[in-house]
Amino acid sequence: MSEETGAPSERTTLKRGANRAVYASDDVKAVLDAGYVAHVGVSTAQGIIVLPMAYGRTEDTLYLHGSAANAMLRAGSDTDICVTVTLVDGLVVARSAFHNSMNYRSVVVRGHARKVTEDVEILDALKIITDHVADNWDSRREATDKELKATLVIALPLTEASAKIRDGGPVDDEADLGGPEWAGVIPLTESWGEPIPIDDLVEGTPVPQPLLDLQD
């Protein structure tokens, strides 16, 4: 009903700082690909802060970008962070509220954040983040040097990433099975609507196909 995959949860067993890329598991990649926003936790002089940020991934690296990133990394350009992506798939209603739950898919990535400084990697990362939800980097106007310089991109290795997925019905105590209460699951789904063009759109400008494809 609930399974965990990827790196071991006992963090101390991991060789931190070992310079070896570990490809993320299929579950980790699938959940990251399905999500839209990452919740990024970082320790600051004012305490822990968790903020939503846009993201994208390669086979071994998670890239983050957001207006919040700058403030979050003010404490230093390299910091330990935790990045969590969660999709809620349903409300699980058991006979006992104690066993109520959610169906969900979640990935937790922990590690040492690296500020991306090379122009080539910044450009690559921005394309990856922009194309994460739907490919649209190629249909935008070309990025300027000024924009690239104003952009903070953070890289996090997917070495220490694990996925947790819960699905299926409620798991009640044996004594409650067949009881008089209703029990089951209310599924939750997300759907993309029709693109809404901006007011000053040049008449006849087509919506890029990947943005239309979101509705499938």
Add this chain to the structure above:
Amino acid sequence: MSEETGAPSERTTLKRGANRAVYASDDVKAVLDAGYVAHVGVSTAQGIIVLPMAYGRTEDTLYLHGSAANAMLRAGSDTDICVTVTLVDGLVVARSAFHNSMNYRSVVVRGHARKVTEDVEILDALKIITDHVADNWDSRREATDKELKATLVIALPLTEASAKIRDGGPVDDEADLGGPEWAGVIPLTESWGEPIPIDDLVEGTPVPQPLLDLQD
């Protein structure tokens, strides 16, 4: 286009530890009520961890509960935490990828987590958390003492809570307005499906009305 409400973001200006309840702003309450899962960040001996947890709220308190809670609070029963709830409402596509964004509603609550120890408050909090998505506490079988003792509930004051909401279209540089690229918003919506009963349901058991009402 983007607005922030609630407590000031300059955390150090807040009187921490002041024993005075501050009611959360309407925006904070509305976003908390609309969300399903909170991302809870806490500092542990093994570093920062951010985990998804179920939650509920009163006028001045956020209650958290989850199987993960125990491990997260192992470092001590009272800890500074950060709780963030985010709803994604759309993909904002600008002429320049640099100005791409998301429409979203987000609440960040920071503060000192308190382990709830009184039976009466634990029971109240569990009802609040259980009823957060849809009222169903009253249609479950009564909680046992054993269940209450096995439950870890955390309370966080809503004193230091702020909401951030972005909506509307992309905000491009003036030079890009009227450009040849498509620009606009792809809205994202969530919807609850039809309740799926568990296999051993007694025939004819009705679905509680609040669970049916989710589909409205």
